[in-house]
Amino acid sequence: MTITARCHCGRTVMEVDGELPEKLTRCTCSLCSKRGHLFAYYRPDQFTVRQADSDAAYRWRSKQVANHFCSACGCDTYADSPAFDKDGSWDGKTRRIALNARLIDDFEAADWPVAVIDGKNLW
Ligand SMILES: [Zn+2]
Numbered sequence: 001m002t003i004t005a006r007c008h009c010g011r012t013v014m015e016v017d018g019e020l021p022e023k024l025t026r027c028t029c030s031l032c033s034k035r036g037h038l039f040a041y042y043r044p045d046q047f048t049v050r051q052a053d054s055d056a057a058y059r060w061r062s063k064q065v066a067n068h069f070c071s072a073c074g075c076d077t078y079a080d081s082p083a084f085d086k087d088g089s090w091d092g093k094t095r096r097i098a099l100n101a102r103l104i105d106d107f108e109a110a111d112w113p114v115a116v117i118d119g120k121n122l123w
Contacts, residue, residue: 003040005103009073011053016099018046024101024112029119031060031067037076038109039098047078047097076100088122 003016024038049055054072059065065081083096101109 004105005077005099005101006105007070007073007075007077007103009054009070009075011051011072012049012055012068012070012075012077013051014078014099014103015048015050016040016042016046017048018042020104020107020112022113023115024109025098025117026114027117027119029122031058032119035076037100038102038112038114039079040101040104042097042099044080044095044097047099052077075103077103084122086117 001019003018003020005014005016006012021040024040026032026038052068054070055068055077056071057066057068059067065079067079068077069075070077077100079098081096081098082090083094084090101107101112
């Protein structure tokens with residue numbers, strides 16, 4: 001299936017070739033806990049940015065994660081990050097897309113099952 005997601009103003013439009021995950025992910029790190037997004041994870045080859053007229057990215061600490069957002073309406077859109085294992089290790093090349101599931105069309109992320117990752121202590 002094709003999943004589409006867009007920011008509030010519509011300047012950012014994203015598509016995923018894949019399914020909704022069984023669970024969304026809520027991360028407890030200092031950034032995610034402030035932003036409040038729920039992530040749906042995908043491989044980079046499943047993910048396409050169709051439009052990104054006001055895209056900006058925020059990077060902190062390691063600078064390895066690009067936290068994209070719409071600079072016009074302020075919505076978090078997606079994060080392009082290393083595909084970390086649960087212990088925080090990384091093979092040095094595999095990436096992961098964390099789509100903000102709250103932006104998915106016709107989908108209520110708050111009603112979906114959620115898994116919590118302990119980003120507060122992992123990074
Ligand atoms: Zn926007």
